[in-house]
Amino acid sequence: MTLNLLFSAPEGRWASYRNVLPRACDAAGLDVNLSRDTAPGDVDYVVYAPNDTMSDFAPFTRAKAVLSLWAGVEKIISNETLTQPLTRMVDPGLREGMRDYIVGHVMRYHLGMDAHINNPDRLWVADAPPLARHRRVGILGLGELGAFCASALSELGFDVAGWSRREKTLTGVTTYAGEDGLREILSRSEILVLLLPSTPQTENLFSAEAFARLPRGARIINPGRGALIDDDALLAALAAGRVAHATLDVFRQEPLPRDHPFWSEPRITVTPHIASETRPETASEVIAQNIKRSEAGEPLLYLVDRSAGY
Incomplete structure (x- = not known):
C-alpha cells in the first residue's frame, strides 16, 4: 500500500x-x-x-x-x-553536531584560547590551564542531546555533572535533579552548558538569582533555547564579573536584531543558531x-x- x-x-x-x-x-x-x-x-x-x-x-x-x-x-x-x-x-546528525559545538566551546574556555587568539599587546603570559579532570563542567538537561554531550566531555577527562528534572544515571557523570540539585550544580560549574527545552517552567530560569549561584568568573554556553536566559540579568552578571563570558547560539528573536546589546558586549560571543542542524x-x-x-x-x-x- x-x-x-x-x-x-x-x-x-x-x-x-x-x-x-x-x-x-x-x-x-x-x-x-x-x-x-x-x-x-x-x-x-x-x-x-x-x-x-x-x-x-x-x-x-x-x-x-x-x-x-x-x-x-x-x-x-x-x-x-x-x-x-x-x-x-x-x-545522529543532531547529536554529533551538538557534541562538536559544545566540545569546541568548552575547550575554548578551558584552554583560554581567546587570550592567545586576540592578543594585540603581544603579552607573554605563560599560565598553563589546569588538566581537564580539574575543570568542572555542568550540563543542564540530560535528554538525548545533553546526555550524549555530557558523555563526550567525560570521555575527554572533564569533571562533568548533569542536571535534569527527574533522577537519571549516566556513566562517568555526576547527576543531580530537582530544585536542590539545580542549586548544587550551579555552585560547582565553572563552565555551564544549557540544553533545556523551552517550557513555561524553564523560561527565564537563568535569572539574577541563578547567576549569583555560579562560581565567580563562570562561563556560559547556551545552544538550547533563548528563553532560558533573562537577557538583562546576563548583561548585569557580565558587568559585575559574576560571569566572565557567554557563548549564545539561540535567542528570543532570530535573527538577533542588529541593535541588540549582545552584539556590542565584548564578553558575549554570538553564533547564528548553528550549534546543531x-x-x-x-x-x-x-x-x-x-x-x-x-x-x-x-x-x-x-x-x-x-x-x-x-
Whole structure:
C-alpha cells in the first residue's frame, strides 16, 4: 500500500528532502508518495517543520502522526488543532553536531584560547590551564542531546555533572535533579552548558538569582533555547564579573536584531543558531524508521509528552 506523506516545511527545505526522504523510506521497505500539496483527507503522515502555510491540523483526519524535523517543539505543541501523535527529531546528525559545538566551546574556555587568539599587546603570559579532570563542567538537561554531550566531555577527562528534572544515571557523570540539585550544580560549574527545552517552567530560569549561584568568573554556553536566559540579568552578571563570558547560539528573536546589546558586549560571543542542524540524510532515516514502526503497530520513537512540553 502506498502511504501519502505531506511535506510541510519552509520551501527551502523541499529540495533537500524531495529525493532523500523517499530513498530512506524505500530502504526501510516502505512505498511512499511524498508531496507538498496532498489533499488533507488523503495524508497518512505529516513531515513537519514550522512554516507560514501550516497552522490547522484538523483537516488531516486520516494522519497517523505528525513527524517533526526539529528537536524543539515549543512552536507547535500549544496548537489545539494538533490532536495527532507528535514526534520530535532525534538523530545522529543532531547529536554529533551538538557534541562538536559544545566540545569546541568548552575547550575554548578551558584552554583560554581567546587570550592567545586576540592578543594585540603581544603579552607573554605563560599560565598553563589546569588538566581537564580539574575543570568542572555542568550540563543542564540530560535528554538525548545533553546526555550524549555530557558523555563526550567525560570521555575527554572533564569533571562533568548533569542536571535534569527527574533522577537519571549516566556513566562517568555526576547527576543531580530537582530544585536542590539545580542549586548544587550551579555552585560547582565553572563552565555551564544549557540544553533545556523551552517550557513555561524553564523560561527565564537563568535569572539574577541563578547567576549569583555560579562560581565567580563562570562561563556560559547556551545552544538550547533563548528563553532560558533573562537577557538583562546576563548583561548585569557580565558587568559585575559574576560571569566572565557567554557563548549564545539561540535567542528570543532570530535573527538577533542588529541593535541588540549582545552584539556590542565584548564578553558575549554570538553564533547564528548553528550549534546543531537537522541533516536531511540522517533525519530521513529516523522519519522512515518511525513510519515503519507505526505501520507495524509499534510505539513511535521520540513521542512528545505534551504535559511536559517536550
